[in-house]
Amino acid sequence: MELLERLIGAHGVSGNEDDVRGIIADAIEPLVDELRVDSSGNLIAHKRGRAPKFMLAAHMDEIGLMVREITSSGLLLCAAVGGVSSLGMIGTRVTVEGREETIHGIVTTREMSCGEDVEEVPAVDELVVDTGLTFKKLEKLGVTVGAFLEPAKETNWLTYGNTISGKALDDRIGCHCLIEIARRLKRVKQEVYYVFTVQEEVGMHGAKTSAFAIRPRWAIVIDVTAASDLSSDAEQSTGTHLVLGEGPCLLHMDEGFIPNTELVRAIQRVADRMNVTIQHEVSSFGTTDASNISTVRRGVPSATVSIPIRNVHTTVEIANRKDVMATIDLVTEILRKPPASLKHPPGKGTRRKSAVEGKAKGIASRVAKPKKKAKKKAKKKPSKKTTSHKKEPAAARAARFKPASKSARRRPKKRRK
Numbered sequence: 001m002e003l004l005e006r007l008i009g010a011h012g013v014s015g016n017e018d019d020v021r022g023i024i025a026d027a028i029e030p031l032v033d034e035l036r037v038d039s040s041g042n043l044i045a046h047k048r049g050r051a052p053k054f055m056l057a058a059h060m061d062e063i064g065l066m067v068r069e070i071t072s073s074g075l076l077l078c079a080a081v082g083g084v085s086s087l088g089m090i091g092t093r094v095t096v097e098g099r100e101e102t103i104h105g106i107v108t109t110r111e112m113s114c115g116e117d118v119e120e121v122p123a124v125d126e127l128v129v130d131t132g133l134t135f136k137k138l139e140k141l142g143v144t145v146g147a148f149l150e151p152a153k154e155t156n157w158l159t160y161g162n163t164i165s166g167k168a169l170d171d172r173i174g175c176h177c178l179i180e181i182a183r184r185l186k187r188v189k190q191e192v193y194y195v196f197t198v199q200e201e202v203g204m205h206g207a208k209t210s211a212f213a214i215r216p217r218w219a220i221v222i223d224v225t226a227a228s229d230l231s232s233d234a235e236q237s238t239g240t241h242l243v244l245g246e247g248p249c250l251l252h253m254d255e256g257f258i259p260n261t262e263l264v265r266a267i268q269r270v271a272d273r274m275n276v277t278i279q280h281e282v283s284s285f286g287t288t289d290a291s292n293i294s295t296v297r298r299g300v301p302s303a304t305v306s307i308p309i310r311n312v313h314t315t316v317e318i319a320n321r322k323d324v325m326a327t328i329d330l331v332t333e334i335l336r337k338p339p340a341s342l343k344h345p346p347g348k349g350t351r352r353k354s355a356v357e358g359k360a361k362g363i364a365s366r367v368a369k370p371k372k373k374a375k376k377k378a379k380k381k382p383s384k385k386t387t388s389h390k391k392e393p394a395a396a397r398a399a400r401f402k403p404a405s406k407s408a409r410r411r412p413k414k415r416r417k
């Protein structure tokens with residue numbers, strides 16, 4: 001899991017994914033046929049092979065902060081990049097890039113800085129970063145409004161190496177899974193696009209642009225979801241009781257997306273065949289890159305497989321190694337031997353019939369093409385040359401076509417006036 005540790009430690013707030021993109025590119029380049037970065041910043045690794053074309057996606061970016069103002073005393077006022085929890089950010093060490101060097105600071109509040117009691121959870125715009133430097137020193141070092149404040153937390157292994165804690169598990173774990181899947185599928189004859197997307201935390205922009213260019217037949221997104229096993233009221237807090245270490249989560253619905261049911265059933269069948277335990281997730285909040293991928297062009301059948309983590313959107317997220325490995329095993333098998341229902345995409349330019357399964361009677365109603373009206377055959381008119389359909393006697397025919405006599409052929413003389 002050394003690669004995962006490197007990914008977690010890399011800087012990559014939404015819009016500033018250069019460091020993590022470089023680590024992923026070095027790791028996956030030997031495993032694919034083509035590697036490129038598109039105009040949005042997505043890293044797209046293409047393995048050529050047989051149809052249908054699959055797209056696997058995981059986002060590189062993480063939540064963070066941005067400098068929105070520098071006070072005369074040298075405090076950096078913050079703006080949220082993504083769904084930042086102010087409570088989870090307090091006490092976090094962050095870095096900000098100057099003109100020539102990196103500056104370190106601590107996320108705090110004015111009240112905490114002065115030793116005052118904090119009675120209410122502060123809003124994100126109340127957070128400040130204390131670098132210990134004056135305004136003039138920060139200005140000299142090149143720290144400006146708009147600079148990224150990158151969380152910097154060490155990665156720790158807990159419970160004998162089975163549980164990992166750190167920042168940006170959302171979704172560097174998914175990126176790690178894609179690289180390991182590519183390693184296992186290197187010699188498999190299946191066409192796959194491994195897409196490491198940008199700016200998922202601020203609107204899933206990278207997923208939309210990459211899927212539009214690739215035009216995949218199927219798409220699976222690997223992301224994380226909030227584990228609720230330590231919640232006192234798990235059902236009300238997430239809609240589903242998800243447990244760390246009990247296997248990957250198969251999404252059935254979230255706030256902005258309902259996955260393709262055919263793909264969901266295929267994933268479930270493969271999991272059953274492999275004896276991989278699946279947790280089923282129905283959520284009323286949050287969404288993933290799949291919601292944008294599924295709507296590009298004429299639509300892409302998509303699904304989401306998530307890894308449960310605790311303390312989501314903080315710098316001390318916790319995940320279980322068993323869930324990570326089970327996710328890699330499951331998605332690898334789906335692409336190694338795609339179920340029959342996923343193998344045959346409709347031919348280009350053909351009219352596709354859609355079927356809706358009847359729940360009560362178990363029948364399917366199909367959308368049929370409208371029947372063409374039959375053209376009426378026109379009746380043949382009788383020939384003008386003959387008056388009867390009976391064969392004419394040879395003698396009568398000869399007499400009819402007998403040349404006229406010379407006298408008959410003479411022209412009558414014109415009568416004089």
